[in-house]
Amino acid sequence: MKLTDQLGQEIINRLSRYIDVAINLMDPTGKIVASTDSARLNQIHGGAQRVIETLEAQQITKEISNQYSNTKPGVNLPIFHREELAGVVGLTGEPDQVFQAAGMTQASVEIALEQLYIQQQSFYQEKQWNHWFHRLISEGETEDLEKEARYSLRADLKKAWQVLIFQTPSPFDFAERLRIQAEQLQLSPLFILPFQENSVVMPLPFQEHIPSIKTDGPAAVGEPGYSAKGIYTSFQQASQTIKIAGKAGEMIYSGAFKVERLLSNIAKETYIEITAPYANRLNRLETPYLETLHSFFKNDFKMSRTADELHIHRNTLLYRLDQVHKKVGLDARNFKDAIILQAILINH
Template sequence: MELTDQLGREIINRLSKYIDVPINLMNPQGKIVASTDPTRIGQSHGGAITVIETTEPQFITAEEVTHYSNVKPGANLPIFHRGRLAGVVGLTGRPEQVTQAAGMTQGSVEIALEQIYIQRQAFYQERQWNHWLQQLLQTEAIDREELVREASYTLRVDVNRTWQVLVFQAEEPFELAESLQTMFLDEDYLFILPYQDNMVIAVLHYPDASSLPFNDIDSLIGVGEPGFSVHGIRQSFKQACEAIDLSGTKGEPIYSRDLQMERLLHNVNADTFHEVTEVYQNRLQQLEQVYRITLTQFFKQDMKMSRTAEVLHIHRNTLIYRLDQLTRKVGLDPRHFKDAVILQTILIHF
């Protein structure tokens, strides 16, 4: 990375607040690209050219200014980035008075260059992963070999491993993605990316997802089943999304493996579902909400009367009365297995 006009101006604006002597930044060709003295921008700096040729610091006294073109007394130091000369920084003044500030400026510029480089690399890699993710999730037929090849040669990752997808639904997906990257810093993950308007996708190497703390995350969290390579990631993503759709409590991960029956019923043929359930669904919708709440808890507690009454904070006889009323008004008895399956299917599709 080299010092450019835009980068130099940004650095000068920051440094000039703390250093009260004139500062010049020169590119690897010796041209002043940024300066606290705008009239010098664009000029060639003789001292910087010497630094570039020797890669050594150049200290110019008042008596030596005539030896160089377009210079003033001061200290000129080389700026390196990843072993390559990126430019030169020059501070105007008596060399013995500005050398220390020049060294600090040199270090600050090199640190700034590295930070900007890392940010750009991260941004570029995130864009590549976003493109890869779009190809994986938004096309009906995926080219598995091409996706594996792109991950290997462009992103430098071997995706032929077992992965597990976590999907987070949040109002601020970009902030959540940054928090998750910090939280998963020691984990083996493929990527953590904001996706669409309110979603963050994290792809972790299995079985890392099972031991992560989620208590402090104000989000719906769906966890798909482990899957191998690109097809496994795609399938695990769909499972995680479906888990959120079927059941969700913020801060508590919803594992697809715990919702096998619900997933099966959720994917019943639409025509058959409406044909069988329409009349019962209409009747159930006309009931007061307390009946649907009671029915949901009854199934959630494995159709156990005492446990359901305890969770609802009602007497067992009250529960029996509600179930009797529901049976009479809807035409299905949730205490009978076949009727319970139909009612559970209706609740899942509500």
Template sequence: MELTDQLGKEIIRRLSKYIDVTINLMNAKGKIVASTDPNRIDQLHGGAQTVIETTESQFITKENIDCYSNVKPGANLPIFHRGKLAGVVGLTGDPEHVVQAAGMTQGSVEIALEQIFIQRQAFYQERQWSHWLQRLLQDGEMDHEDLESEAKFTLRVDVHQIWQVGIFQSDNPFELAENLRKNLHPYNPLFVLPFQENRVIVPFPYDDFPIKLSAIDGVKIGIGEPGYSVAGVRSSYYQAKEAIELSGEYGKIVYSKELEMERLLNFKDSLTYDEVTKVYRQRFTQLEQAYIETLTSYFDNDLKMSRTAEALHIHRNTLIYRLDQIHKKIDLDPRKFKDAILLQSILLNT
């Protein structure tokens, strides 16, 4: 990476807060691309040109100043990035007085260049993964071979393994993605990408055990089933998405595996569903909230009366009364198997 006008200005902005002498940054051709003295910008610096030719530091004094063009007394040091000359940093003043500051500035510039390089690489790779993910999840058939080839030769990842996708849904997906990249690093995810308006997608490598994550306040988390290669990532994504849609709550983790009945009920012909449930749904909308909460808890507790009453903190007789009222108001008895299935389906789609 070479020093450019934009990079140089940003580095100068940072360094000028701590160094009170003139700082010049020259590119690999010796042109001053940034300086705390605006009048020096775009000029060729003779001392920097010598540094570039020799790759050695040059100290300009009043005695040898005539040996260089367009210079002032000071210290000029080479800047290297990944073994290649990236430019030159120069500090104006008596070389004996500024040499230490020049060395510190040289180190600071090299560190800044590496940080910027890493940030750019990460940003570029994230854009590549985002494009790959968009192609993977687009409607219609996907090109398995092309996606696998792009992952291998462009993104340098072999996707021929089992993946389990997690979807993290939040009002601030970009901040969430940054936190997940730090905290999920031990899991070695394929990527951590904000996707659409409020989701972060994370495919985890699967090793015969379900992903064990901790719930996050203010975040819905859905986990799909394990799947192989690109097709597995795609199917696991849609399973995780469906898990959130069916049972997702903020601060809760929902596994697709735990929602097999709900997923099956959700897979229906809409016309037939409307025909069968229309009257019941109209009656359901008239239910008081206490009855809806009772019905939800009753199903969550596997139709067990004692467990439901305990969960709701009500007497068993109160629970029986409420179930009787639901039967009376909707004409479906939640204690009967077929009626319970219809009521569960209506609950899931309300």
């Protein structure tokens, strides 16, 4: 990475708050690209050219300053980034008085270049993963994508993955917070990407227990799947689950909602044909009856467990189920009727 006009001036603006002598930044050709003295911009700095030739620091006294073009007494130091010359920094003044400040400036510029480089690499890689993931979910073809991940993105997909989906009103902000959490929890996500308008996607290598992750909305986990095809399938599972059962602040697992996912994928024409006679009646029921059905199915038709969860007497539960049967025409205690009831509730 080389010093540019824009980057150099930004660095100068920040450093000049703490250093009260003139500062110049030169590119690898010796041209002044940023300076506290705007009149010196775009001049070729003779002292910098000497640094570029020798790759060593140059202390220029008043007596020898006229040997170098456009050069004043001071100190000029090479700036390296990843073992390559990125430019030269120069501070004006008596060399003995400004040498320490020049060294600090040199270090600050090199740190700034490295941070910018890391940010650019991270941004570039995120764009690559974004493109890769959208191709995966739109095309469903995985062979070429596995090769791309291996050779271009340096990622080994030959393992089991689980995809986590988070719904959030601020996907870009949440993605940044999630990256911090993932690092703190020592997770190793394949990527963390804002997705569509209100979601963030994070594929994780499969592990028996996923640590608690702070969310600001519903979150779902797909079942583990192998390689790119597994990522695709796990994403679809998590997407279905979060639509069916997502609750704010709660992590839900698609494996616990297999029946619900199955029923939610019934062809629309078939669904309407079978449920139409009952759907309107069910939707007109008072809230306690709907809550009773949800609890009854969640507790696997167990009367005592359902009554306890609803904090009602068993006889009250029986009365409500009888009323549903009477008003809707379906008996929740009958297996086939229960399937139709669940289909209506899921797609409601």
